Amino acid sequence: xxxxxxxxxxxxxxxxxxxxxxxxxxxxxxxxxxxxxxxxxxxxxxxxxxxxxxxxxxxxxxxxxxxxxxxxxxxxxxxxxxxxx
Amino acid sequence: xxxxxxxxxxxxxxxxxxxxxxxxxxxxxxxxxxxxxxxxxxxxxxxxxxxxxxxxxxxxxxxxxxxxxxxxxxxxxxxxxxxxxxxxxxxxxxxxxxxxxxxxxxxxxxxxxxxxxxxxxxxxxxxxxxxxxxxxxxxxxxxxxxxxxxxxxxxxxxxxxxxxxxxxxxxxxxxxxxxxxxxxxxxxxxxxxxxxxxxxxxxxxxxxxxxxxxxxxxxxxxxxxxxxxxxxxxxxxxxxxxxxxxxxxxxxxxxxxxxxxxxxxxxxxxxxxxxxxxxxxxxxxxxxxxxxxxxxxxxxxxxxxxxxxxxxxxxxxxxxxxxxxxxxxxxxxxxxxxxxxxxxxxxxxxxxxxxxxxxxxxxxxxxxxxxxxxxxxxxxxxxxxxxxxxxxxxxxxxxxxxxxxxxxxxxx
Numbered sequence: 001x002x003x004x005x006x007x008x009x010x011x012x013x014x015x016x017x018x019x020x021x022x023x024x025x026x027x028x029x030x031x032x033x034x035x036x037x038x039x040x041x042x043x044x045x046x047x048x049x050x051x052x053x054x055x056x057x058x059x060x061x062x063x064x065x066x067x068x069x070x071x072x073x074x075x076x077x078x079x080x081x082x083x084x085x
Numbered sequence: 086x087x088x089x090x091x092x093x094x095x096x097x098x099x100x101x102x103x104x105x106x107x108x109x110x111x112x113x114x115x116x117x118x119x120x121x122x123x124x125x126x127x128x129x130x131x132x133x134x135x136x137x138x139x140x141x142x143x144x145x146x147x148x149x150x151x152x153x154x155x156x157x158x159x160x161x162x163x164x165x166x167x168x169x170x171x172x173x174x175x176x177x178x179x180x181x182x183x184x185x186x187x188x189x190x191x192x193x194x195x196x197x198x199x200x201x202x203x204x205x206x207x208x209x210x211x212x213x214x215x216x217x218x219x220x221x222x223x224x225x226x227x228x229x230x231x232x233x234x235x236x237x238x239x240x241x242x243x244x245x246x247x248x249x250x251x252x253x254x255x256x257x258x259x260x261x262x263x264x265x266x267x268x269x270x271x272x273x274x275x276x277x278x279x280x281x282x283x284x285x286x287x288x289x290x291x292x293x294x295x296x297x298x299x300x301x302x303x304x305x306x307x308x309x310x311x312x313x314x315x316x317x318x319x320x321x322x323x324x325x326x327x328x329x330x331x332x333x334x335x336x337x338x339x340x341x342x343x344x345x346x347x348x349x350x351x352x353x354x355x356x357x358x359x360x361x362x363x364x365x366x367x368x369x370x371x372x373x374x375x376x377x378x379x380x381x382x383x384x385x386x387x388x389x390x391x392x393x394x395x396x397x398x399x400x401x402x403x404x405x406x407x408x409x410x411x412x413x414x415x416x417x418x419x420x421x422x423x424x425x426x427x428x429x430x431x432x433x434x435x436x437x438x439x440x441x442x443x444x445x446x447x448x449x450x451x452x453x454x455x456x457x458x459x460x461x462x463x464x465x466x467x468x469x470x471x472x473x474x475x476x477x478x479x480x481x482x483x484x485x486x487x488x489x490x491x492x493x494x495x496x497x
Contacts, residue, residue, distance in 0.1 A: 019146040041151065044215045052212060 001080045003073040009080075010046070010072050013053075014038075017045045028069040050076070056083060091258045092494060093338040094330050095170025095323035096432050097162040101134035101316055101419045105165070109429075110436045113444035114466050118418045120299040120314055126201065126281045128288075132299040133278045134316025134420035144233065153220050154276035155191055156229030158319035158425075163230045163270050170323040171335060172268070183266035184227040184240035185256040186321070187249025187273030189423035189481065191242065192221030193280040226274050238266050246481025247385070248346070249273045250320065250427025251489045255344045257324045267329060272321035275423035283315055283423075290354065292389045294420075303420045304448035305386035305393050306456040306463075313387045314420030320428035337494040339435055342474075343372025349484025356392055361399035361486050365476060368488035369403075377407040378474055379490070381443050383430050384414045385478040386456075387421050394455045396478070401458065411460045411467055414446035427479030431489060437472040438493045 001009075011023055014036070021036050032038055043066055047058045056079050058066070065075035096106050102119035103109030112119070123133035140149050140157040143164045149157055163184070167174050199217050206212040219225070227240040239260075245252035250273030257271025277283045287293040294312040296302035303314040330337055345367035349357035369376055382400065386393045404410045415430040422429055437443060445462045452463065477489045 017147075017150075019150065037147075041215060041219075048212070048214065052206075 001077055003077050006073040006077045006080060007069045010069060010076070013046055013049045016049070017042050026069060031067045032069070054080065054083060056080070086264050087262050089262050090327035090340060091261050091324055092327050092330050092340045093322050093491070094325050094335045095166040095168070096320065096338065096435070097165025097167070097169060098318070098320040098429060098432055099136045099138040099158060099161055100318045100422065100429055101136055104136070104138040106432055106436065109433055113415065113418060113433045114442060116445065116447050116464065118300040118303070118447060120302055120420055122299050123278060125284050126197070128281055128284055131284050132294055132296065132302040132314050132420070134314060134318065134422060135278065136317050148233065151216060152229050153195060153225055154279055154317065155188070155226040155274050158276065158317065159186055159226040159230045159274045159321065160233045162272065162274065162319040162321035163234060166270065166321045166323045167234070172323070172333065177268065179235055180237045181267040182236045182238040183257065183260050183269045184230050184236060184238070185253050185260065185269060185271045186227045186230070186242045187251070187253035187424045187427065188223070188226065188242045188244055189246050189249055189275055189277060190244070191223055191225055193282050194276055195220040197280050197282060230270065245485050245487070246483060247421065247423055247426055248479045248481040248485045248487035249424040250429065251344070251477060251479040251487035252346065252427070254322060254324070254341065254428060254489060255346065255487070257322070258341055258344065261324060261326050267326070269324040270321050271324050272319065272428035273424040273426070274319035275317050275425045277423045278315055278317045287313055287315065294388060301448050303388055303416050305384070305388040305414045305417055305446060306453055306461065307449045308451045308453040310388040310390065310393065310453070312389055314416070316420035316422040318419065318422035318425040318429055320425055320432050322428065339438060339491045340494050341489065342492045343368040343370070343374065343490030344488065345371060346485065346487045348486070351484055353483055356395045356480055357484060358395045358398035358402070360484065361396060361478070361480060362402040364486040365399065365403045365478065365488045368476065368490050372490040372492070374474065374490065376404050377409065379404070379407065379410050379476045380469060380472045381434055381437060381475045382410060382412045383434050383475060383477045384412060385426070385480045386414050387416055393453070396480070397456045397458055404459070408459070411443045411462050411469065412458050413443055413462045417447045427477060427487060427489070430479070431475065431477040431491065434475050434477070435491070437475065441469045441472050443467040443469060443472070
């Protein structure tokens with residue numbers, strides 16, 4: 001999986017979690033909370049979906065990695081790739 | 086203040102056969118029931134009352150996804166009631182608004198869903214949703230209204246089994262009289278059709294209705310009745326002190342003049358006619374009326390073989406010398422909407438103050454002799470010269486009884 005594929009995958013999860021949001025122009029370097037109406041429960045939804053769909057755990061002390069699309073891709077892409085391997 | 090007159094100024098509702106009072110009333114007058122077969126988890130098709138209001142009218146898709154069905158029902162009813170009452174909502178002090186919603190139960194739906202969800206993950210609780218607790222706290226439906234409408238006054242639910250709809254109204258009235266709030270949203274809601282446990286529980290109790298035609302399954306007072314049809318629904322009223330309503334030029338729908346709540350203190354499921362009649366009499370006495378002053382009695386009867394007989398015994402005792410009192414039932418149209426029942430069944434009768442019509446109790450092919458009542462309005466509506474008073478009964482498990490008396494509004 002590439003980082004771009006990871007970003008798209010996370011965007012698809014966010015589309016389900018925040019169905020009223022326009023995701024067509026989410027800037028990858030900008031924190032998601034500054035661009036979208038997301039609260040702490042929404043981030044827990046993201047963590048849950050990643051756990052359910054891909055069996056990947058995001059430990060609580062690493063939630064800060066989920067700040068922006070870029071930081072998420074940086075953090076999750078290796079995890080996806082190691083699961084696939 | 087404790088003697089302040091409390092009036093109804095707005096009504097918002099959703100019932101299986103109507104999403105506005107106008108539509109609901111029209112169907113009650115025309116004998117239009119709405120019960121469908123619902124595929125219930127682990128049970129298969131069961132007769133149930135399903136609402137089809139548009140939740141998106143007042144909620145974002147995200148609110149609907151995160152919240153509960155009871156929350157959506159409550160938000161829809163509360164917002165429709167506020168619109169109906171004509172208050173300048175954006176201008177009033179939201180810290181002086183209270184939300185008081187009756188519920189029969191809440192949380193079973195969401196807990197059952199989570200158990201079902203983790204069953205697909207070998208019961209690994211890591212997959213249990215973080216939304217479970219905010220969805221299942223008992224104040225959830227009222228809390229969702231608070232968040233959606235930015236109401237910062239008190240909000241809570243009143244758990245009173247199937248007497249809860251009346252209890253929500255009574256709580257709103259009391260808080261207005263105490264001066265705790267200046268504007269109250271009171272009524273009841275239910276999402277119970279989304280829990281298999283309610284259906285399975287009634288079935289195990291021998292109290293779940295069965296009929297090949299679902300629209301004929303709910304048949305209080307009929308000799309062939311065989312139990313309850315469970316429904317979802319909601320009905321919320323805007324309540325105000327009369328002087329406040331008049332000061333803002335509100336159109337007053339009716340006045341709540343009497344109420345009573347009591348308990349059987351006897352049996353978990355079998356009602357006590359003695360306590361039911363005492364409850365009705367206490368509500369009439371508080372209204373400073375006599376039983377013969379009551380024009381319409383909206384019965385609680387749920388179509389269980391024993392429950393209907395007991396309520397009829399209580400009614401015969403209270404209204405034994407009342408030739409001008411007429412009796413009807415709403416569950417025959419929409420089933421038992423649980424926490425919403427009391428509030429919904431009252432609402433369907435309120436237009437009688439204007440049109441003088443008592444809607445019937447339908448689905449009575451052959452009246453059970455033990456349910457013979459003077460002036461029971463059977464299958465066809467009854468036009469009266471004038472309707473001035475309505476008594477609304479709502480009773481529930483663990484022996485809780487509630488009666489409400491409302492009156493056509495007059496200035497004096």
